[in-house]
Amino acid sequence: MEWWKVNPRSVPFAATLLAAFFFLQPAASVARPASAVRAAVDDAVERYRLPGIAVGVVVDGQVQQVELRGETASGSGDAIARDTLFKIASNTKAMTAALLARQVDAGLLAWDDPVVKHLPGFRMHEDWVTREMQVRDLLVHNSGLGPGAGDLMLWPEPNAFTRDEVIAGLAHLKPRWSFRSRYAYDNTLYIVAGEVAAAAGGAPFDVLLRREVFEPLGLDSCRIGEWRVAEAGSVAAPHARRDGGWVARPDGEVVADMPMAAAGGVRCGLDDMLRWVQAWLDPETPGSDGAPWLSQTQREAAWTAHMPMPLSQRMRDWNRSHYYAYGHGWRLTDVDGTAKVSHTGTLSGMYSAVTLLPELGVGFVILINGNAGEARTVLEQALSRHFTAGASAGAGEQAPEAPRPSLVDHYAGLLAMERSMAAAEATTSDASAGTDPARRPATAGGMATWLGRYRDPWFGEVTVCAVDGGVRFASLKSPRLSGAVLLEGERLLVDFDTLGADADAWMEFSRGVEGGSARLVMAKVDPEADFSYDYEDLAFERVGDCS
Structure with a gap:
C-alpha cells in the first residue's frame, strides 16, 4: 500500500524525501512482549511520580494492551479508567483535518479553495496572503507567522476572548517570514479551519465533529463544545507541580465551548483514542453507513508531506531519521527505517501522544494528567523504539525483553546530558556577562x-x-x-x-x-x-x- 505522497509544490524537498523512501523497507512481523511495555510505563510513573496515566497499544488492528496508573485527581482515590476523559490538546488537529477531509469527499469544499470563498471576512496582515491562502494552508503551518502567533488569546485558560476575536486578530499579527516559505507551528489558523468547516457544513464546528468523526467511529465518550462534567463520567483533572507535589486544577460544573476547540479542545478516554488509532491503521474502516469512513485519496492527503520541518540532531541520533514533515494534522518521519505518523498534545497540565507505525500495523496512545513533558517524551520514544527496533529481529522471532537500565531511563539520561551541556554553556556566557541582581x-x-x-x-x-x-x-x-x-x-x-x-x-x-x-x-x-x-x-x- 502506498501511504506517502510528496507535495509537488515542495520540489527541492521532494527530492530529499523521495531519497529517504528507499530506506523504507516493509518490516517483518515479530512478537512483542507485553511485559516490556508494562515495564516502560512503570518506569515512567516511578521516575516522574505521575499523578495519572493511561497507555494503550494496538497491534494488527486489535487492542493488545492497556496500562492504567494513578488517580483522576491527586489524593481523590478515583482511579484512572479506560473511559476517563483527558484533554488530548493538539491531537485534536488531526480530527479537525479529518472533518474537512470528509467534507472534501462530500464535495462541500476543495483543499485548494481560497479561504475567503467560505469566510469572506477572513483577513491576514498582508492582502496578497489573504487572497492566496487556501483551505489546505490552514492545516500545515506555513502561514509565515511566528510560532504560536496569537496564542495569548487562547491561553492561559480561562479567558474572555471569543472565536470571532481570535480570527479578527490575525489581521494585526505581522508575519516573520514569507507565506509558504517555512514551517512555524500555529494554533490560530486551525480555529479558522474549524470555521471553514462550519461554513461549508452549515452547522457549528462541535456539531459537525460529533457527526462526522465521533459518531461514525464510535468515539462515544469524546467531548467537544459545551458539556457538563457530572454527565461525562470519569474526568481527569490537570495537575501542576508545586512544592515537590502535584496540585489538581479540576473543572467547574460546566466546560465551556472554548475558542480554540478546533486546535486543541477535544477530550477523550483511552478506549476512544484507541478506536481512533484503529481507524487510521485500517483503510477499510467503515463509517456509520457501512461505506469507508474516509476515502483512500483523503487518507493519502492526510499523510502527504505538505510542509518540510527541521530535522533535529536528536532525531538523527535517537531514531536514525531521514526526513520530517507536516501533513494534515499529523507529523511524518521515519524511525529505524519504518514510517512514523504521530502528534503530541500539550494543554494546561495535560500531555498526550498518538503514534502510528503503519508499516508495522502498530499504534499507541499516551495520556497524562500532569505537567510532564519529559515523561511523555521519554515514554513515547521508548515505546516507539520497542516496536521499531524489535521489528529488525526477523519474522517469527521473539523480540527481547527491555534491558535494564530501561529505555525510559536511557532516554531520560540522554535528556539530562543535553541539559547539563546547555547549562555549562549558559554558565560560561553568564560568567562573562556578570550575575543578574536580585x-x-x-x-x-x-x-x-x-x-x-x-x-x-x-x-x-x-x-x-x-x-x-x-x-x-x-x-x-x-x-x-x-x-x-x-x-x-x-x-x-x-x-x-x-x-x-x-x-x-x-x-x-x-x-x-x-x-x-x-x-x-x-x-x-x-x-x-x-x-x-x-x-x-x-x-x-x-x-x-x-x-
Missing part, C-alpha cells in the same frame, strides 16, 4: 511616567497601575495574565501570579515620536519558554489613565 518590586513613584491603560490591536486592553504602593500588570480579557511588576537590575518584568516562572515577561516602555503616547513591548524572560507566550507579537499604546 529582583525587587517596582514602585508607583518610580514608574509614574508609564502608568496607565494600554491597548494592543489583537490582544486588547491591559493596565499598568499602582496597587498598594507597588505596580501591577493586568489583562482585561485574560485574568491569569496578571502579576506584580518587578525590577531586575534596571529592567522591568511581570511576575504573573498563577503561572510558572517560564511565563515571566520583560517590559520595555518608550515614548512615541514628538512626544506621542507611551508604548510598551514585551518579551519572554526565558528565551526557551513555551512559544504560546507570544509576547513578542504585542505592541501596546497608552490609551488612558488608570481608573
Whole structure:
C-alpha cells in the first residue's frame, strides 16, 4: 500500500524525501512482549511520580494492551479508567483535518479553495496572503507567522476572548517570514479551519465533529463544545507541580465551548483514542453507513508531506531519521527505517501522544494528567523504539525483553546530558556577562511616567497601575495574565501570579515620536519558554489613565 505522497509544490524537498523512501523497507512481523511495555510505563510513573496515566497499544488492528496508573485527581482515590476523559490538546488537529477531509469527499469544499470563498471576512496582515491562502494552508503551518502567533488569546485558560476575536486578530499579527516559505507551528489558523468547516457544513464546528468523526467511529465518550462534567463520567483533572507535589486544577460544573476547540479542545478516554488509532491503521474502516469512513485519496492527503520541518540532531541520533514533515494534522518521519505518523498534545497540565507505525500495523496512545513533558517524551520514544527496533529481529522471532537500565531511563539520561551541556554553556556566557541582581518590586513613584491603560490591536486592553504602593500588570480579557511588576537590575518584568516562572515577561516602555503616547513591548524572560507566550507579537499604546 502506498501511504506517502510528496507535495509537488515542495520540489527541492521532494527530492530529499523521495531519497529517504528507499530506506523504507516493509518490516517483518515479530512478537512483542507485553511485559516490556508494562515495564516502560512503570518506569515512567516511578521516575516522574505521575499523578495519572493511561497507555494503550494496538497491534494488527486489535487492542493488545492497556496500562492504567494513578488517580483522576491527586489524593481523590478515583482511579484512572479506560473511559476517563483527558484533554488530548493538539491531537485534536488531526480530527479537525479529518472533518474537512470528509467534507472534501462530500464535495462541500476543495483543499485548494481560497479561504475567503467560505469566510469572506477572513483577513491576514498582508492582502496578497489573504487572497492566496487556501483551505489546505490552514492545516500545515506555513502561514509565515511566528510560532504560536496569537496564542495569548487562547491561553492561559480561562479567558474572555471569543472565536470571532481570535480570527479578527490575525489581521494585526505581522508575519516573520514569507507565506509558504517555512514551517512555524500555529494554533490560530486551525480555529479558522474549524470555521471553514462550519461554513461549508452549515452547522457549528462541535456539531459537525460529533457527526462526522465521533459518531461514525464510535468515539462515544469524546467531548467537544459545551458539556457538563457530572454527565461525562470519569474526568481527569490537570495537575501542576508545586512544592515537590502535584496540585489538581479540576473543572467547574460546566466546560465551556472554548475558542480554540478546533486546535486543541477535544477530550477523550483511552478506549476512544484507541478506536481512533484503529481507524487510521485500517483503510477499510467503515463509517456509520457501512461505506469507508474516509476515502483512500483523503487518507493519502492526510499523510502527504505538505510542509518540510527541521530535522533535529536528536532525531538523527535517537531514531536514525531521514526526513520530517507536516501533513494534515499529523507529523511524518521515519524511525529505524519504518514510517512514523504521530502528534503530541500539550494543554494546561495535560500531555498526550498518538503514534502510528503503519508499516508495522502498530499504534499507541499516551495520556497524562500532569505537567510532564519529559515523561511523555521519554515514554513515547521508548515505546516507539520497542516496536521499531524489535521489528529488525526477523519474522517469527521473539523480540527481547527491555534491558535494564530501561529505555525510559536511557532516554531520560540522554535528556539530562543535553541539559547539563546547555547549562555549562549558559554558565560560561553568564560568567562573562556578570550575575543578574536580585529582583525587587517596582514602585508607583518610580514608574509614574508609564502608568496607565494600554491597548494592543489583537490582544486588547491591559493596565499598568499602582496597587498598594507597588505596580501591577493586568489583562482585561485574560485574568491569569496578571502579576506584580518587578525590577531586575534596571529592567522591568511581570511576575504573573498563577503561572510558572517560564511565563515571566520583560517590559520595555518608550515614548512615541514628538512626544506621542507611551508604548510598551514585551518579551519572554526565558528565551526557551513555551512559544504560546507570544509576547513578542504585542505592541501596546497608552490609551488612558488608570481608573
